[in-house]
Amino acid sequence: VNVITLTTDFGTSDWFVGTMKGVMLKIHPRARIVDLTHEIAPGNIRAGAFALAASAPYFPNGTVHVAVVDPGVGGARRAIAIRTRRYVFIGPDNGVLSLAAANEEVRSVRVLQNEGLFLKHISRTFHGRDIFAPVAAHLSQGTGFRKLGARAGSYVQVDWPQPFVDADGVRGEVVYLDRFGNAITNIPADAVPAGDRVEVWMKRTQVGTLESSYESVPAGAPVAVVGSTGFVEVAVNTGSAARVLALKPGDPIRVRTGA
Amino acid sequence: VNVITLTTDFGTSDWFVGTMKGVMLKIHPRARIVDLTHEIAPGNIRAGAFALAASAPYFPNGTVHVAVVDPGVGGARRAIAIRTRRYVFIGPDNGVLSLAAANEEVRSVRVLQNEGLFLKHISRTFHGRDIFAPVAAHLSQGTGFRKLGARAGSYVQVDWPQPFVDADGVRGEVVYLDRFGNAITNIPADAVPAGDRVEVWMKRTQVGTLESSYESVPAGAPVAVVGSTGFVEVAVNTGSAARVLALKPGDPIRVRTGA
Amino acid sequence: VNVITLTTDFGTSDWFVGTMKGVMLKIHPRARIVDLTHEIAPGNIRAGAFALAASAPYFPNGTVHVAVVDPGVGGARRAIAIRTRRYVFIGPDNGVLSLAAANEEVRSVRVLQNEGLFLKHISRTFHGRDIFAPVAAHLSQGTGFRKLGARAGSYVQVDWPQPFVDADGVRGEVVYLDRFGNAITNIPADAVPAGDRVEVWMKRTQVGTLESSYESVPAGAPVAVVGSTGFVEVAVNTGSAARVLALKPGDPIRVRTGA
Numbered sequence: 001v002n003v004i005t006l007t008t009d010f011g012t013s014d015w016f017v018g019t020m021k022g023v024m025l026k027i028h029p030r031a032r033i034v035d036l037t038h039e040i041a042p043g044n045i046r047a048g049a050f051a052l053a054a055s056a057p058y059f060p061n062g063t064v065h066v067a068v069v070d071p072g073v074g075g076a077r078r079a080i081a082i083r084t085r086r087y088v089f090i091g092p093d094n095g096v097l098s099l100a101a102a103n104e105e106v107r108s109v110r111v112l113q114n115e116g117l118f119l120k121h122i123s124r125t126f127h128g129r130d131i132f133a134p135v136a137a138h139l140s141q142g143t144g145f146r147k148l149g150a151r152a153g154s155y156v157q158v159d160w161p162q163p164f165v166d167a168d169g170v171r172g173e174v175v176y177l178d179r180f181g182n183a184i185t186n187i188p189a190d191a192v193p194a195g196d197r198v199e200v201w202m203k204r205t206q207v208g209t210l211e212s213s214y215e216s217v218p219a220g221a222p223v224a225v226v227g228s229t230g231f232v233e234v235a236v237n238t239g240s241a242a243r244v245l246a247l248k249p250g251d252p253i254r255v256r257t258g259a
Numbered sequence: 260v261n262v263i264t265l266t267t268d269f270g271t272s273d274w275f276v277g278t279m280k281g282v283m284l285k286i287h288p289r290a291r292i293v294d295l296t297h298e299i300a301p302g303n304i305r306a307g308a309f310a311l312a313a314s315a316p317y318f319p320n321g322t323v324h325v326a327v328v329d330p331g332v333g334g335a336r337r338a339i340a341i342r343t344r345r346y347v348f349i350g351p352d353n354g355v356l357s358l359a360a361a362n363e364e365v366r367s368v369r370v371l372q373n374e375g376l377f378l379k380h381i382s383r384t385f386h387g388r389d390i391f392a393p394v395a396a397h398l399s400q401g402t403g404f405r406k407l408g409a410r411a412g413s414y415v416q417v418d419w420p421q422p423f424v425d426a427d428g429v430r431g432e433v434v435y436l437d438r439f440g441n442a443i444t445n446i447p448a449d450a451v452p453a454g455d456r457v458e459v460w461m462k463r464t465q466v467g468t469l470e471s472s473y474e475s476v477p478a479g480a481p482v483a484v485v486g487s488t489g490f491v492e493v494a495v496n497t498g499s500a501a502r503v504l505a506l507k508p509g510d511p512i513r514v515r516t517g518a
Numbered sequence: 519v520n521v522i523t524l525t526t527d528f529g530t531s532d533w534f535v536g537t538m539k540g541v542m543l544k545i546h547p548r549a550r551i552v553d554l555t556h557e558i559a560p561g562n563i564r565a566g567a568f569a570l571a572a573s574a575p576y577f578p579n580g581t582v583h584v585a586v587v588d589p590g591v592g593g594a595r596r597a598i599a600i601r602t603r604r605y606v607f608i609g610p611d612n613g614v615l616s617l618a619a620a621n622e623e624v625r626s627v628r629v630l631q632n633e634g635l636f637l638k639h640i641s642r643t644f645h646g647r648d649i650f651a652p653v654a655a656h657l658s659q660g661t662g663f664r665k666l667g668a669r670a671g672s673y674v675q676v677d678w679p680q681p682f683v684d685a686d687g688v689r690g691e692v693v694y695l696d697r698f699g700n701a702i703t704n705i706p707a708d709a710v711p712a713g714d715r716v717e718v719w720m721k722r723t724q725v726g727t728l729e730s731s732y733e734s735v736p737a738g739a740p741v742a743v744v745g746s747t748g749f750v751e752v753a754v755n756t757g758s759a760a761r762v763l764a765l766k767p768g769d770p771i772r773v774r775t776g777a
Contacts, residue, residue: 214334
């Protein structure tokens, strides 16, 4: 389908992302390149993995997803590609691909070794341009997955906090703060039974029960909902939970379901 | 023509916009998706309406314009589409579409009710992905406008300050501060006669007459011009009027034309 | 090839860039428009010139590169187009195109004078929309280069600091700080012989020798490498050299090669 997505920590203030697109269009003039985001905090592999996993499943079959959050560029880490039933994921083997791949049926994993698919001159600091972009373009254009390099065996999993279930309910933590200041947690919706007996605590604030929308509470009040990624999320109606509740990644959430 | 534009307050630091594009490309692989802006301040319906109205008329006939500034998502507000002679506008019925529609010949307005055009699972917090994106893609691909839902009758108009004309001239206010710190006002150029007798006052600063370009005054000096959207605009040559004159939306401007 | 790139200081918080894309798609519906960056600091011609020069060579032959960093818009500066063997560059004649053009074989330079290729109404403040975008679209679609206007003769060169070579080594300065806080200097890699005897000083900090990657030093330590643009670059492994060493454009770097 010619669709290639990009998820990076490159920002958009420099020419890095644009240059990757030039490289891809030179190889594959019909590529349709879509930015997921380039504003992952520099080197934040977990945030990159989460963003990719949240977005990738909405793309058409055959999409090539490239993720470059790569603090170890030029060092010993491998570059890999993961082929699943629906997609190909390409990036450094540091965990940034692992959450998205976990949503899919993985078929094959290869190490990017075939230098014939890279740019001729490989810099030490910009593999997005020199390796990941051209390999993605070649794959999107039809180059066989086996041509990338040797099988990779396993690949690095991102460090991801698991929620903890006990008789009293579920304990988890904030994993992502979005642009609106909503706090996305690691507690999946299906771990929480519906009903008025549910009580959500974010740090020391009792947020109430799980509501159906932000507007279920007055403006300025905190509210817990099932967010669009399928996880419990704490927001403030027409405000920022991150600011009002002074939240940061890692802050504890407790969902009490006992009574 | 397959062109779909997006205007949102989603920012670009998360995966929201990219996900909408995935949804659209899955439905309509030949869609050409253009970002107008995603940096509307969260929930600022008037700024979203202004940005859309300033940009939409420059697009080819047949373009589908999507605007999602939607503080009431998941609540009672309707989702609508407005078909004009040249375009379709899609978004929440909260006024964000109204300025752009006012520039066009409106033919029909419908409520988005046909769930067959939505994603299967509708979240409570991300209708951009679940409703607006898929409906836009279906329309751009050729789905008939009538299939969206019932006629909407009227739709919400954005709250917009009208300039006030008297014998002395025109009084208005700042409606938008752009990236350069230029202050766009609600006074249309054709409300102001040309000539040296025009005197522009921004708050308590006498800015001078209407000049033809920023460079008509020395660097660092304030200057009033007819801006690119057709409204009187106050700038500072090679500087920021917002900063130098400490401007914010709502600040008063007076254009004296009497003498 | 229908590819048009955009480099501007317009930011992405307003509708400026989106509007330029509408204008281009109306003229040339098959244009493939790629953003290099829109976050050049307002009016910073040198940064715009550097970004364009760093990215342009990676694009396919036939690409039309548009750069609008244009503090003199509406004033006396000319608008020009530079045709090279591989590309066309379009923008104000203030130096923003000159570094990129210097990388290519220049064939012809013309002044943008043919108003038949502009929008009908030319504002005084937004030539990106009214002149540069439509001219780029016409050229990308096949309009002959000679139709733009008269030959331009010479064109403005950006003010660019030259590195200074003496028996002791090379002296240069910081020309660009990127999103990661890496300091790109004006010292080309080929001006520095490899080897342990090279000693890099950034302001009063001895950075060490030229390393092959950021990871060659401990996390938090400064490191000098050959950056992806081919210039000597000072970074901090997993950190920001701009912050740690308090760097700004113009700060001096010395590379000692004598011993």
